[in-house]
Amino acid sequence: MSALTFLIVALIKIAITLGVLLTVVAYTVWLERKVVGRMQNRWGPSRVGPFGLLQPLADGIKFLLKEDLTPPYVEKNIYLLAPGLALIMALTSIALVPIGPVIHLFGISTPVQITGVVDAAGQPSDINVGLLIVLGITSLGVYGIALAGWSSNSKYSLLGSLRASAQMVSYEVSLGLSLVGVLLMSSTLSLSGIVHAQQSTWFGVIPQWFLFRGQFVAFFIYMIAAFAETNRIPFDLPEAETELVAGYHTEYSAMKFAMFFMAEYANMVTVACIASVMFLGGWTGPTISFLPLAVQAFLPLVWFTAKIFFFLFLYIWIRGTLPRFRYDQLMAFGWKFLFPLALANVIVTAFFVAWRA
Amino acid sequence: MHQFLFIVFAVFCAGGAINLLVQRKTINSAxxxxxxxxxxxxxxxxxxxEFVAVVxxxxxxxxxxxxxIFVIMLLNAGDEEASKGSNVAKYFGIPGLFIGGIIGIGVLLKHRPNDTPLKLGALYGPADQVGMLLFTKYLLAxxxxxxxxxxAIMGAVVLARRSDS
Structure with missing residues (x-):
């Protein structure tokens, strides 16, 4: 593959992935309003388009046309930088996620993954520290929120962003440790390598996903920590509206608020992607042999989408179910329960892997 | 390409370091x-x-x-006042910088690295090689x-513990 083809293929992949991601983000908001509405015995959005399906579009227009207010007392440069930083960090990490296997189109083979390439043997390969890069980008995402709260010069914003940064730094530890078990079993840090390690099945039926290979404790730790990382109920203390108005984005309006909003949902999608890659085998799934070949080629994407949808639905379901934690409970839970449990999981997995080797 | 990227990031690095010292606002320095x-x-x-880079x-x-940043936010630290310079810096810092610079240049001249640029992956890049080195050659360190x-953790615990009086 020449440098020019590589560049064109990469640009096409980036454009498609970004477009799909932003659409998913918009419709996750719609799905959330719809599902939570039904859980609370009301209709949710139903006026704009059939089933309210055009609601995200209407919201987008509203965000663009609203008055873009910059309060006079803010630290202007940082105030303007913060939402962009949050959104960029949230949208970048999808580049590392292997979405599907190698596809062959117009004589070019490439994996459905922005950073993925095909090596000389026709096997997909990607950056061999891929997972760490995702974690690094996630940890940089804190800055958007922290700086937003600080630069707003408002006590609600400041308290919200203090809570957010403390919470995200604390739960990142458990989140990282919960992934170590999977890394020990797959012995690679590359995300496509981790998917590859889960491809086979037991008896041709049960997939050998790491969730079924003993990493279920890690899976639950990861999910809990991920809820805290993305500031979702029951851990949405940074924007607890009963205490802090709207937390770190109190002073933001119009598109700048929308950027924080999109960043939160894009982070949800990324976390769901990593969860399905690490624990649920990524795009792997049963092959359905009676379907025509052209349809079968799309099956991996269907499996991946289904897994992402499951996680997004879980987010919404829990939002409709659980009340908010108290802040000291959140910290105590993170450090005194989740962190030791994650450490224990690493040690047990390490012994298990060493014994099997 | 390598050289161009190196120059770009070296300029960023040095510029950031100078800006860190020049800025009056604590948050800008951070x-x-x-x-x-x-x-x-x-x-x-x-x-x-690559592993070291990501870490x-x-x-x-x-x-x-x-x-x-957390601490700066908590303390709500504002502008720093410019001091008139310390005596320690005047009498030890500047000569120290001078001597250190001479020694550094001397070492670089004596052990001059060859001019061929390193290839990506020429060093101990991947995580498994770094881990191997850490647990064998550099185990003591x-x-x-x-x-x-x-x-350090124990010190933090001692400092943070409530006094039981």
Whole structure:
């Protein structure tokens, strides 16, 4: 593959992935309003388009046309930088996620993954520290929120962003440790390598996903920590509206608020992607042999989408179910329960892997 | 390409470091330090040490600097006042910088590295090789560092513990 083809293929992949991601983000908001509405015995959005399906579009227009207010007392440069930083960090990490296997189109083979390439043997390969890069980008995402709260010069914003940064730094530890078990079993840090390690099945039926290979404790730790990382109920203390108005984005309006909003949902999608890659085998799934070949080629994407949808639905379901934690409970839970449990999981997995080797 | 990227990130790194010292607002200094850390990570990446580069971002930019910003936010630190310079810096710092610079240049001239640029992956890049080195060749340094970290954690616990009086 020449440098020019590589560049064109990469640009096409980036454009498609970004477009799909932003659409998913918009419709996750719609799905959330719809599902939570039904859980609370009301209709949710139903006026704009059939089933309210055009609601995200209407919201987008509203965000663009609203008055873009910059309060006079803010630290202007940082105030303007913060939402962009949050959104960029949230949208970048999808580049590392292997979405599907190698596809062959117009004589070019490439994996459905922005950073993925095909090596000389026709096997997909990607950056061999891929997972760490995702974690690094996630940890940089804190800055958007922290700086937003600080630069707003408002006590609600400041308290919200203090809570957010403390919470995200604390739960990142458990989140990282919960992934170590999977890394020990797959012995690679590359995300496509981790998917590859889960491809086979037991008896041709049960997939050998790491969730079924003993990493279920890690899976639950990861999910809990991920809820805290993305500031979702029951851990949405940074924007607890009963205490802090709207937390770190109190002073933001119009598109700048929308950027924080999109960043939160894009982070949800990324976390769901990593969860399905690490624990649920990524795009792997049963092959359905009676379907025509052209349809079968799309099956991996269907499996991946289904897994992402499951996680997004879980987010919404829990939002409709659980009340908010108290802040000291959140910290105590993170450090005194989740962190030791994650450490224990690493040690047990390490012994298990060493014994099997 | 390599050389161009190196120059870009070296300029970023040095510029960030100078800006860190010049800025009056604490938060701007902290943000400049993040730029320094980030461009250092990119230089590590150019050297082929991808694992070290990512760890640099995660640990320094992602964890330590977040705590810095956290403290600045908590204390609501404002402008720093420019001091008239310290005597220690005047009598020891400048001669020290001079002597250190001469020694550094001398060492570089004596052990001049060859001009061929390093290829990506020429160093101990991947995580497994770094781990192998840490647990074999540099085991003693690794263990001593871990004891140091343990002592620091214990110090933090002692300082943070409520007095039982």
């Amino acid at each position: 943000l400049s330090l993040i730029v320094v850390m980030g461009s250092l990570a990119m230089i590590y990446l150019l050297l082929g040490a 640099q971002v995660i640990i320094y930019a992602g964890a330590i600097m977040v705590l810095y 690794f263990e001593v560092t871990s004891v140091l970290v343990l002592i």
